[in-house]
Amino acid sequence: MKTLPAVIANNNRMCVAVLRALHGLENPPALIGFDCFSTAEILGVSVISYDAIKKGQVASELALDRMADSPV
Numbered sequence: 354m355k356t357l358p359a360v361i362a363n364n365n366r367m368c369v370a371v372l373r374a375l376h377g378l379e380n381p382p383a384l385i386g387f388d389c390f391s392t393a394e395i396l397g398v399s400v401i402s403y404d405a406i407k408k409g410q411v412a413s414e415l416a417l418d419r420m421a422d423s424p425v
Contacts, residue, residue, distance in 0.1 A: 356382065358382055359383040360385070361385045361387075362385070362387070364388065365390050371384055384397070385399045387400070387401050388402060
């Protein structure tokens with residue numbers, strides 16, 4: 354059976370759920386979460402931080418561009 358090199362959790366709640374699931378494993382995979390939280394370093398979680406406002410702006414622009422290019 355292959356082992357996973359890492360698990361990526363989309364948010365902090367998922368990150369905590371994955372931590373619980375991995376608890377006690379002999380060789381757990383690395384855990385990567387999105388959005389920093391205060392105990393990430395203590396728990397050994399790598400985090401990807403991002404600018405939520407910028408992310409929303411880019412998503413809106415992409416959606417509007419896609420709608421403008423679509424025939425009605």
